[in-house]
Structures are given as C-alpha cells and as structure tokens.
Amino acid sequence: MFKIVKRQEMAEGTVILNEIEAPLIAKKAKPGQFVILKANETGERIPLTIADTDTEKGTITIIFMIVGKSTALFSTLKEGEGYMDVIGPLGKPTHIEKLGKVVCVGGGTGVAVLHPITRALKEIGNHVFCVIGARNRDLLILEEKMKAASHELLVCTDDGSYGHHGFVTDVLKDLLTKNDDIKLVVAIGPVPMMKACSGLTKEFGVKTLVSLNPIMVDGTGMCGGCRVTVGGKTKFACVDGPEFDGHEVDFDELSLRLRAYVEDEKKSHECFLEKIKG
Amino acid sequence: MAIGNLERFAADYERAHRKAPKPEKASPTGKKVAVVGSGPSGLTVAGDLILKGHDVTIFEAFHRPGGVLVYGIPEFRLPKEIVFSEVEGLEALGVKVQTNVVIGRSITVDELFEEGYDAVFLGVGAGLPMFLNIPGENLAGVFSANEYLTRTNLMKAYKFPEYDTPIIKGKNVVTVGGGNVAMDSARTALRLGAENSYIVYRRSETELPARAAEVHHAREEGVQFKLLTNPKRFFGDENGRVTGMEAIKMELGEPDESGRRRPVPIEGSEFTIDCDLVIIAIGSGANPLLTKSTEGLKLNSRGYIVTDTKTGKTTRRGVWAGGDIVTGSATVILAMGAGRAAADSMHDYLTLGW
Ligand code: FES
Secondary structure (H helix, E strand, O other): OEEEEEEEEEHHHOEEEEEEEOHHHHHHOOOOOEEEEEOOOOOOOEEEEOOEEEOOOOEEEEEEEOOOHHHHHHHHOOOOOEEOEEEEEEOOOOOOOOOOEEEEEEEOOHHHHHHHHHHHHHHOOOEEEEEEEEOOHHHOOOHHHHHHHOOEEEEEEOOOOOOEEOOHHHHHHHHHHHOOOEEEEEEEOOHHHHHHHHHHHHHHOOEEEEEOOOOOOOOOOOOOOOEEEEOOEEEEHHHHOOEEEOOOEOHHHHHHHHOOOHHHHHHHHHHHHHHHHO | OOOOOHHHHHHHHHHHHHHOOOOOOOOOOOOEEEEEOOOHHHHHHHHHHHHOOOEEEEEOOOOOOOOHHHHOOOOOOOOHHHHHHHHHHHHHOOOEEEOOOOEOOOEOHHHHHHOOOOEEEEOOOOOOEOOOOOOOOOOEOEEEHHHHHHHHHHOOHHHOOOOOOOOOOOOEEEEEOOOHHHHHHHHHHHHOOOOEEEEEOOOOHHHOOOOHHHHHHHHHHOOEEEOOEEEEEEEEOOOOEEEEEEEEEEEEEEEOOOOOEEEEEOOOOOEEEEOOEEEEOOOEOOOHHHHHOOOOOOEOOOOOEOOOOOOOEOOOOOEEEOOHHHHOOOOHHHHHHHHHHHHHHHHHHHHHOO
16 A cells, blocks of 8 residues: 555645655656556556655655546545555656746646646756646645745736736746747646647747646556647657647647546546445 | 467466465575566466575566456456466465566666566566557547457456446447457457447458457357458547548458468448447557666567577576567467576576576
8 A cells, every 4th residue: 555644635625635655656756757546446547747756755745636536536535544556657757958948837736747847947957937827816736835946936817816817828928028038838737728838839939848648547658548649640648758849739639538538437426426425 | 469278378277276286395595586577478487486496576567467367358268366366376485576566667677686686587568559540540439459458357447437447338349450359359349238349350351360269259249340341540529539430441462471462452442330439459569668778688670679589588687588578469378488488597597697
C-alpha cells in the first residue's frame, strides 16, 4: 500500500491534495512527469501529474479535482489509508532550459502541475511570469506557492471576484503584447484553455508547451489508448509526452477522445454515490 | 504477442503440479538476479534460477504479475487462477515479486547493477501496438487489441460497474488482423454481447497466421470472416465515435518477400461495414522505454534486442533477454523456451563467469 501521509482539501472541497509515501518514485520524479494510481482491487488506473516531491520524506504530492467515480473514490481516502497501486514516474520530464522571459499559464488543477515546472524554470535563471486562473476566488489554488515560484504572478477569475476579471488568455495576450521577447509559454489546464492559449501564442509566434491528459491504461506505451494527434502524426502521450508543442496538437480530437466513456462514467459515479449514501 | 499451444501450457502446468514432488532447492549461492517482466519467459527464468539457489526478484510494470498471460489471454483460454497460483508457487520458493515497477523509468538497468544485482534478464514483452495509419483511426471506439484485451482481462471491464474500468461494448465489431490475438479479440467481443463479430483480414484463409484450432474455435462461436478485405478508413459521428468502416476487396497476386502471395486491391470494390467497435490486432513493435534507457544493448533494425540465439545473452555483460522483446510476436511456448535457455546460461555465468 502507498500510504497517504497528508490530505488537504482545497477550492471548497472540490480539489484534494494527497501527499503519498512512495520513496522510489520521489527519488526519480522530475517536473512534468506523472504517476498512475489505483485505489483498490476493483479500481481504475488513473494518471495524474506529480505536483511535488520530497526526496527526504520519500513522498510525492498529487492534486486532483473530484470529477467522477475514480476521483470521488480517491477523495474518500483518509490520512493513514492509502492507494493499492502507484506507478511511476512516467512520461518524459519537462525540458528545462534558460531562455530569458517565459510565461507559465495555469487553469484549474493545471496550476498544481505547473508549479514544479515554474519553480524549475525560475531556478535555472529565467524571468518567469505566471498567470493563474479559476472560475472564482474560492476555486483558486496554490496562489502563495505560485507567487514564490515566479517573479510576477498575475491572477484572474472568470467572475471577477478576485484579480483580473476575465480569462487567463486575456492576461496572456496583454503580456505578449507588452513583451516582444517572451521565449516560451507553458500552458496547463483544461483542454479548451490550452487550446485557446496555443491559438493565441501561435499568432504571436511564441513556442508553447502544453501537458496533455488523455485516458490511459498502462502508461508504458503498450496499449495506445493515450494516442493524440500532434503535427498530423499519432503520438502516445504516456511515452512521447505528456508535454507537446501546443501549436501542433489536435485539441478537438483530444476532447472527443476524453469523452469516450462519458455515459459509463456517469453511471459508475451514480452507483458510487448511491453506495456511500446507503 | 501471438499465443500458441496454450492448452499445452495449462496441461503441462497441471501435470507438473499434481505429480511433481516439492522441488529441491539448491543451497544459496549469494548471487542476486533481477528478472524484468513477469510474462512466460520471466516466470520461467525466475523458477529455474530460484531452484539453483540464486536470490531472484521479478519486476513487473503492471499491478499484477503474469504479463501477457494475465492482460492478454482471455480467461476462456487460460484461467487466471492458473497463472496466479504459478506465481504464488514461485513466491513460496523465495522469489520476490515487485509490481508497479517500470524498468527504464522507476529504475534503470544500470541502477539494478548498482544495487548489487549480478545478472539481469529482460523479458518485457510486446511494445507499442501497431495501427493501420488510415483516416479515422483515432475515433473513440477504435482500440488496439492490447488495450481492448487489457481492459477486459486485467482490469475486468466486463464486470463494469462492479469494477471501475469501462469498455465499449460493440454490437457490430470489426477486428482487423488474422493472428491468434485477433481471434481472442473477436471471441471476447462476442462474449461481451456483440451481435456481429467480424475478422477482417487482407489475405485469404490459407495465409491466416492464427493457429487452425483458434480459427476453428472462432468460427464455431460465430465469428464471421471477411477475408481478402482491407480497411481504408473509419467513419464517425458528431461525438467522434466510430460508426463504420470503408474497406476494399483484395485478390492475391505474385508472392512477396515473405513468400506469401501479395494481396492487391480490386479497383472499385469498395464497400462499407457498419461497426461501433473496431479492434486493431496487427501486431506490435518493440518497446523503446527500456532499450532507450539502457546502454550497451545492441538492437536490430526493428528495435528488438539482439541476443545469442542459444543462450539469450545480449551484447551487454550480465544481461540476457528473451520473449517478444527479442523475437517480436512469438508464442508462449517459445518465450518459455527462451527463458529456460537463458536461465541455464545465467546460471553458468553466475557460477563460472561470462
Ligand atoms: S497509456 Fe497505454 S500506451 Fe499510453
């Protein structure tokens, strides 16, 4: 068992943080890599990008939003309990290099994935702008951490309850207009947000990395369930990614593939809610 | 991985376990062996070397040991209980099994040696599944056989929602390919409730790579064969789900490099098949995860590990390999044979030197 040593609720309980004992993974994991978790015997294998590692304590941290049966099940696990299986680190780490000015854009729980990448980009000597957004103030996560990990943090909310009123793309556009020397944008969040950011940066001709989250089974390149189209070619996100050139990704295909099991997932979630109620 | 003679595997196993007295274990040699992958070749190596007194650890990437025997081969051909009790038997003899470890990611071969392993066997099995590279292949409802079978066998999607992993249960299912894995997939689809389960294969009956017995079983169960047929593209609906396939009829022309008559399309013979599930079972390539992260391993042009055919020795000292990562799609029996040969050679190395 992989024990949960710390559990924390964020964004009004819609987002959960788990710090999990996994010394082998903690030793190896680099920013941008992910793990696959399975809660129990009957559970599904769910990929989640690593939000943090502590090599001394031998722990990794994951942060997830409760969106379906499996994440609802994960959210019921208490401190001291744990996951039956955790596999990783998987995927290629983010290529971290000194470029000059970079922008890290995060939406929703994508901010959690973005955090170690932002920190690493700053540590290596880049000037890091960071833009994070959420639907409203209460749903915003990791504001303090992102502030520390970057040089300038810009916050926005869809409803204007905090920071800039609007989407992360508005703030990104502003940054790109004012700074013509931005070398890289890293955008991580929901698919529509990554698509919008990539569309925008393409106009400005600024290289953009996105981190994709397709449905996976093994995570080792053996099933092809995670395939995505990048630059007209089929790639396996678990071995070729999860990060890709945002200008080349077919986001519409990804959205449709993510919905492959929508009906089943609803049914499964309902069954689960019934069960925990009863 | 194409699987042949599974019945024999099961029978051999039964026989060995019913009659055989508890195997004698040699006294400890103090040598540590890492077996990467717990499919047929890995289990064989582990079983042979533990009896010779070596300290054996198996590393498995999945959460369950057994490799293709567990994720690939359907229950109706090989009851999983047999595999699990085989593994338990090995554990009882002292073999350590570490699941959830991906060699090449969680730990590298170099690190295994640093940790004090004296010899390493690589039996990681099949890698990247091949696709047809035709339009519409990334629609939802188009699976590789690996994914379809793993969801069903390992993740028990047929018990959804009791088990959390879903699967698309097609009414009209097309399986592309003519090997044993294709037969397994087409039969699985029928068991999951398909009304029509088709095998689509571009050559004729005589060229079907599957064992005759598997073809026979499939037919008996109602799998329909559309031979001399080649897919051209898949159609989908507005939700991105597959709804049909366009295919073209083929005829056999001159023999190709493999000696089999080359299938050539018959112009203007295109037709469509309605389908809501497609399984691509045309084989897999070599898995690059491990080979890319390991220095000193010579690979052939297709990415498979080059070994000495008799001993399974790779070009790197202390490292052996066997099964699909060496031969491409082979059979369980072949993989077990490779394991046995490698185990003998590894034992010689551990006691006498390279
Ligand atoms: S998750 Fe199976 S190949 Fe990527």
